[in-house]
Amino acid sequence: MMKQVIDTEFIDAREVATILKVPVSTVHYWASAKKGPPSFKVEKHRRWAVSDVVAYIEAQRAAARD
Numbered sequence: 001m002m003k004q005v006i007d008t009e010f011i012d013a014r015e016v017a018t019i020l021k022v023p024v025s026t027v028h029y030w031a032s033a034k035k036g037p038p039s040f041k042v043e044k045h046r047r048w049a050v051s052d053v054v055a056y057i058e059a060q061r062a063a064a065r066d
Contacts, residue, residue, distance in 0.1 A: 010047040019053060 016037065017024040030036030031046055037056035039048045 009051075010049055011053070012048075013046060016048050016053055020057070 011019075013024050013027040013031070017027045020027070027036065028046075031039045037048055037053045039046050039052075041047070
């Protein structure tokens, strides 16, 4: 059960890129430039909370409607 919770709450750059349909290099650039969905590092590994990625998508959709 714990592994399933951990696997679904945090994702890596490849998974973010897949969700947003952008290159992985774009996701890495956003992270280094403090753009895109917020991320954090665990040692040398960058991770994104799924809830943050969803919130980012919703914010982008709302901004596009304005």
